[in-house]
Amino acid sequence: MKPFICIISILFVSSCTTPISVKANSTELTSHQISTIAKSDWIHGSENCKTNQESTFDVYKHDEQSFIIRQNKCLTFEAPFSYILVGAQQILVLDTGALSDNPEFSLYAELEKIIGKSQLAVKKLLVVHSHSHSDHYQGDVYFNGRKNVEVVKKSASDVRSFFSFSDWPQEEKTIDLGGRKIVVIPTPGHQEEAISIYDHHTKWLMTGDTLYPGYIYVKNWQAYKDSIDRLTHFTKNNAVTAIMGAHIEKQKSPNSYFPIGSIYQPNEANLDLTVESLQLLNKELKHHNKPREIILDDFIIKPMSSLQKMLSNTARWFTQ
Numbered sequence: 530m531k532p533f534i535c536i537i538s539i540l541f542v543s544s545c546t547t548p549i550s551v552k553a554n555s556t557e558l559t560s561h562q563i564s565t566i567a568k569s570d571w572i573h574g575s576e577n578c579k580t581n582q583e584s585t586f587d588v589y590k591h592d593e594q595s596f597i598i599r600q601n602k603c604l605t606f607e608a609p610f611s612y613i614l615v616g617a618q619q620i621l622v623l624d625t626g627a628l629s630d631n632p633e634f635s636l637y638a639e640l641e642k643i644i645g646k647s648q649l650a651v652k653k654l655l656v657v658h659s660h661s662h663s664d665h666y667q668g669d670v671y672f673n674g675r676k677n678v679e680v681v682k683k684s685a686s687d688v689r690s691f692f693s694f695s696d697w698p699q700e701e702k703t704i705d706l707g708g709r710k711i712v713v714i715p716t717p718g719h720q721e722e723a724i725s726i727y728d729h730h731t732k733w734l735m736t737g738d739t740l741y742p743g744y745i746y747v748k749n750w751q752a753y754k755d756s757i758d759r760l761t762h763f764t765k766n767n768a769v770t771a772i773m774g775a776h777i778e779k780q781k782s783p784n785s786y787f788p789i790g791s792i793y794q795p796n797e798a799n800l801d802l803t804v805e806s807l808q809l810l811n812k813e814l815k816h817h818n819k820p821r822e823i824i825l826d827d828f829i830i831k832p833m834s835s836l837q838k839m840l841s842n843t844a845r846w847f848t849q
């Protein structure tokens with residue numbers, strides 16, 4: 530990525546951490562949640578990153594086939610999460626993170642450690658992206674060109690074509706990893722080609738930057754409203770144990786967020802959100818046909834300004 534695009538992305542587009550002034554204009558609050566994920570204390574950076582010795586990747590092993598990996602906040606303030614779902618024939622990698630340009634940042638090498646080279650040798654590895662902001666695909670470089678690996682290209686047309694969507698965004702697509710069915714749900718709004726992933730095995734709903742404990746930037750308000758409505762409807766027909774996105778920007782205490790670009794985030798909120806939180810957002814969005822900031826207990830919905838949209842479109846022109 531060219532430097533100026535990187536700057537644009539960090540300031541306005543991909544980071545989802547642009548400064549905002551929080552206005553207490555919506556006051557329905559969810560009760561403080563109890564996490565369904567056993568790991569709640571992630572590697573969260575340091576006051577002095579120069580001396581920080583923690584590993585590049587913080588790995589949570591949920592079971593033998595399900596992993597959540599976070600990148601070290603001292604190495605990237607985005608500290609995005611990736612999800613690894615292992616089936617009998619295929620392994621799904623959702624997002625490859627914000628790190629590249631150093632062999633020590635290889636997510637593929639990390640998978641060799643946690644899943645094992647023998648499994649990687651015999652199973653197809655499918656890399657997909659929650660959306661095409663750079664903090665979710667920079668690690669593709671460690672997967673490109675490898676045997677048994679397919680990296681789904683990140684543009685909107687490539688995503689639709691790969692999953693054979695004919696009625697985007699209304700349609701859902703199911704893929705089978707081998708005894709493990711995964712549902713791909715279009716969730717545009719934060720970005721045009723955003724998808725969410727539902728895993729029938731863990732019953733996780735993985736939402737990328739569409740929903741997570743932090744500042745959620747919305748580019749297309751109506752598309753986002755429709756996406757949240759579809760996700761809510763989905764949870765009525767499918768058991769969901771956790772809704773998990775790609776970042777944590779919120780503190781444990783209510784309505785408290787970390788400053789933009791933080792490389793040290795003690796006392797972070799839990800990664801997982803509840804179905805009730807999603808339902809509450811959906812209810813709130815139905816009241817607002819026009820974009821406006823919505824503050825709930827677990828996250829803040831922030832419509833992009835015209836300038837932010839223009840810069841986002843410019844960045845897309847260069848990267849897609």
Ligand SMILES: [Zn+2]
Pocket residue numbers: 542543544545660662719720738
């Ligand atoms: Zn994003």
Ligand SMILES: [Zn+2]
Pocket residue numbers: 543544545609662664665738775776
């Ligand atoms: Zn992001």
